Amino acid sequence: MPAPKKSLAATALLTDLITGLWTTLRYTFKPNVTVRYPLERSVLHPNYRGILRVDDDLCIACFLCEKICPDNCIVLEGEKGIGKGSKYASYFYLDHARCLFCGLCEEVCPVDAIYHSNEFEGATYNRADLVHDLAILHKGHAIVHYER
Numbered sequence: 602m603p604a605p606k607k608s609l610a611a612t613a614l615l616t617d618l619i620t621g622l623w624t625t626l627r628y629t630f631k632p633n634v635t636v637r638y639p640l641e642r643s644v645l646h647p648n649y650r651g652i653l654r655v656d657d658d659l660c661i662a663c664f665l666c667e668k669i670c671p672d673n674c675i676v677l678e679g680e681k682g683i684g685k686g687s688k689y690a691s692y693f694y695l696d697h698a699r700c701l702f703c704g705l706c707e708e709v710c711p712v713d714a715i716y717h718s719n720e721f722e723g724a725t726y727n728r729a730d731l732v733h734d735l736a737i738l739h740k741g742h743a744i745v746h747y748e749r
């Protein structure tokens with residue numbers, strides 16, 4: 602597609618250059634909107650969908666999160682606990698490498714046991730580290746600090 606032709610006056614008066622310089626000048630004196638990550642961290646919206654966590658004290662092993670997950674990230678097993686009708690998750694794995702962060706598991710959980718944290722530093726050198734077991738899902742994962 603050919604570039605639009607500029608008028609001779611626009612070329613002679615350097616209007617593109619002046620427009621660009623004017624834009625730079627206008628933003629030079631405005632406050633910064635960026636933060637010096639990782640020294641500073643932005644305040645995230647409360648609805649931010651970060652790395653998933655599970656409160657195993659609340660989980661009743663109902664399997665709803667496993668069933669609704671569109672990407673089969675969750676695998677769990679339940680066992681009978683003490684008391685009539687009580688169940689708990691004896692085994693719970695969640696693969697964050699497959700997770701779409703869609704929030705469906707959080708939405709469907711009847712006891713708010715699974716939820717998105719506002720943690721976003723989930724990068725690792727190994728994909729296997731993205732599979733979190735119940736202990737990691739409860740406590741949160743260890744953050745890897747990268748150095749040059």
Ligand code: SF4
Binds near residue numbers: 674
């Ligand atoms: S956020 Fe979505 S994709 Fe990720 S585990 Fe939950 S249901 Fe599955």
Ligand code: SF4
Binds near residue numbers: 664
């Ligand atoms: S939906 Fe909630 S209560 Fe049910 S198995 Fe998942 S985390 Fe546990």
